Amino acid sequence: MTFENTLAFAQQQDKNDPLAHYKAQFHHPVIDGKQVLYFTGNSLGLQPKTAKEYINQELEDWAQWGVEGHFHAKNPWVSYHEILTPASAKLVGANESEVVCMNSLTTNLHLLFVSFYKPTAKRFKIISEAKMFPSDRYLLETQVRHHGLNPDDAIIEISPRDGEYLIREEDIIAAVNDNADELALLFFGGVNYFTGQLFDMEKLTKAAHNVGALAGFDLAHAVGNVPMKLHDWDVDFAAWCTYKYLNSSAGNVGGIFVNDRHGNNTEINRFGGWWGHNKERRFLMENSFEPMTGAEGWQISNAPVMGMAILKSSLDIFDEAGIENLRAKSLKLTAYLEFIFNDIVDQFADISLEIITPNEPTRRGCQLSIKLVGTNKDFFQALTKAGVIADFREPDVIRLAPTPLYNSFEDVYLLGQTLKSLAKNWR
Ligand SMILES: *Cc1c(COP(=O)(O)O)cnc(C)c1O
Numbered sequence: 001m002t003f004e005n006t007l008a009f010a011q012q013q014d015k016n017d018p019l020a021h022y023k024a025q026f027h028h029p030v031i032d033g034k035q036v037l038y039f040t041g042n043s044l045g046l047q048p049k050t051a052k053e054y055i056n057q058e059l060e061d062w063a064q065w066g067v068e069g070h071f072h073a074k075n076p077w078v079s080y081h082e083i084l085t086p087a088s089a090k091l092v093g094a095n096e097s098e099v100v101c102m103n104s105l106t107t108n109l110h111l112l113f114v115s116f117y118k119p120t121a122k123r124f125k126i127i128s129e130a131k132m133f134p135s136d137r138y139l140l141e142t143q144v145r146h147h148g149l150n151p152d153d154a155i156i157e158i159s160p161r162d163g164e165y166l167i168r169e170e171d172i173i174a175a176v177n178d179n180a181d182e183l184a185l186l187f188f189g190g191v192n193y194f195t196g197q198l199f200d201m202e203k204l205t206k207a208a209h210n211v212g213a214l215a216g217f218d219l220a221h222a223v224g225n226v227p228m229k230l231h232d233w234d235v236d237f238a239a240w241c242t243y244k245y246l247n248s249s250a251g252n253v254g255g256i257f258v259n260d261r262h263g264n265n266t267e268i269n270r271f272g273g274w275w276g277h278n279k280e281r282r283f284l285m286e287n288s289f290e291p292m293t294g295a296e297g298w299q300i301s302n303a304p305v306m307g308m309a310i311l312k313s314s315l316d317i318f319d320e321a322g323i324e325n326l327r328a329k330s331l332k333l334t335a336y337l338e339f340i341f342n343d344i345v346d347q348f349a350d351i352s353l354e355i356i357t358p359n360e361p362t363r364r365g366c367q368l369s370i371k372l373v374g375t376n377k378d379f380f381q382a383l384t385k386a387g388v389i390a391d392f393r394e395p396d397v398i399r400l401a402p403t404p405l406y407n408s409f410e411d412v413y414l415l416g417q418t419l420k421s422l423a424k425n426w427r
Contacts, residue, residue: 001332003339010413013336019321019329019404025049026247026406029389037388037411037418042193042221042367042401045247048317054309075312081296081303087315088255091246091323092219092238093229097294098257101308102275103301105220105241105254106135111298112237112256113143115270116214117185123213124149125182127175129167130159133193136218140187165356165371166197173207180211187215190222190238194393196357196367198226202233209234220244223255225330225365225403227323230257237262245403246318248311253304258295266291273300321405329404330366336409337368337402340416347423351375356397367401369393379426386418 003009014020026046029036038046061073070078081101089099102108117126124147126140144154156179158172176183186208191198205215214236222228224245230238238257242248262268272289274282276299279292291297318326338355345353351374358364372379373396380392390400402412 003336005340005343005413005416007410007413010336010409013332013409017329017409019325020408022317022321023406023408025317028406031387031389034387037415039388039390039400039402039407039411039415041247041403041406042225042244042399043391044243044250045224045245045314045403046406047249048247048310048313050313050316051249051310054313055306058305058309077303077305080305080308081299084255084308084311084315087319091223091228091315091318092240092255092257093227093233094231094257095260097296098231098260098263099255100295100299101242101253101255101311102299102303103254104251105218105239106139108239108254108256108298109136109139109216109218110143111271111300112216112239112258113139115262115268115298116216116237117143117147118269119144119147119149119154119184123182123184124154125156125179126154126185126187127156127158127172127179127183127208128187129189129192130157131194132157133189133218133220136187136189165195166358167192167199169200169203172199172204176204176207176211176213183208183211183213185214185216188217190217190219190228191225191365191367193221194369194397194399196221196364196369196399198222198358198362198364201228201230201235205233205235219257221365221367224318224323225367227327231259234261235259242311242314246311247314247405248307252307252311256295256298258298260294263294263297266293266297270298271300275299275302317405326404330402331361333402333404333407333409333412334364334366334368335361337400337412337415340412341368341370341419344416344420344423347420348426349423351379351426365401366403367399370398370400372396372398375426379422382422382426383418386422388415388418 061069065072084101085096089096141151144151208215217238219238219240223240241254243252276291276297278290354371356371357368390398
């Protein structure tokens with residue numbers, strides 16, 4: 001489709017957008033008396049207006065029932081996590097038995113590594129992306145050391161080629177094949193947090209399986225952003241946080257996927273707790289741990305209901321809107337941002353800005369990462385001051401994430417106008 005860099009065009013797109021009404025279902029921050037343009041749903045999603053209601057329900061049930069709320073609350077707390085499962089499973093393309101919400105992202109990855117990174121003298125290597133999100137890198141380093149191994153020997157990082165920003169999938173697969181006999185695990189972000197590159201998880205999983213290794217993914221930047229089919233792709237395990245695209249509030253509960261192939265095997269070793277124990281016998285307080293089948297068998301503690309209530313308010317919106325519909329809008333919205341950006345980028349005299357995210361829509365989610373050359377954080381700060389909430393990632397990248405749930409084409413147009421006025425003054 002052909003885009004135009006005009007307000008009228010953007011507003012017409014919003015008029016034609018069947019998902020446009022969701023924007024009003026979120027609180028949009030007002031900073032210094034001015035409603036900002038929010039492009040940071042990839043870092044912390046906005047608050048659904050219904051979140052308060054959902055929490056109030058639990059506060060009222062707690063006030064009325066006390067401990068009896070476990071069984072008598074409108075949404076009984078003893079099984080509260082279960083009401084998050086159907087929508088979560090749809091977002092990642094899983095059977096409901098393969099998904100559960102619990103703990104938080106890095107914690108969950110550690111727990112999943114207990115079960116799915118079991119290095120032997122021969123097979124001990126992990127293939128991963130260079131410049132991972134630091135928490136994931138620390139996960140890998142400390143897991144490897146926990147097994148008495150040296151990270152330099154055990155972790156293979158795949159980098160972009162010289163002069164490139166993106167990782168070529170052929171290079172990942174070549175590394176998998178080069179380490180065929182020694183590879184224990186392929187572990188990648190589904191969408192790279194820095195560049196916004198979306199990986200072909202099915203292809204990477206197949207490559208790992210072909211050499212007898214497992215494949216796991218961190219979906220922090222993928223869930224709620226791109227549709228997935230983890231079950232059909234035969235992914236072994238995955239984990240995600242819910243405060244980014246899933247709008248559940250800072251630090252809230254995460255989610256995991258364990259392929260039924262593994263979930264049905266209660267012999268797989270794991271770190272246990274009572275919430276992962278056989279549901280029928282959970283309250284008999286017996287000694288011997290008997291894990292439930294499915295992802296729920298990896299739970300440890302009872303569910304944090306207040307946080308989960310917020311997540312439920314957001315998942316209900318996702319369920320109604322549909323991730324495929326959101327993706328259809330997202331493809332268009334991000335393409336519009338790319339168009340607007342390219343339309344004005346030549347107006348910067350002394351600095352250059354370059355999109356490093358793939359230009360093929362199938363290789364990215366909604367985020368565009370923009371590399372600054374000839375300037376630094378000042379530019380980002382000027383953008384913030386002008387009322388655009390984006391984020392800056394060291395050393396030189398601004399990330400902009402127009403989310404299809406609460407960003408409009410007009411937002412993108414206005415962002416372009418802001419950039420244009422910065423360009424005029426940038427010396
Ligand atoms: C946001 C993010 C995290 C954050 O981890 P927490 O355990 O939720 O603090 C980890 N990894 C990636 C790739 C992320 O994008």
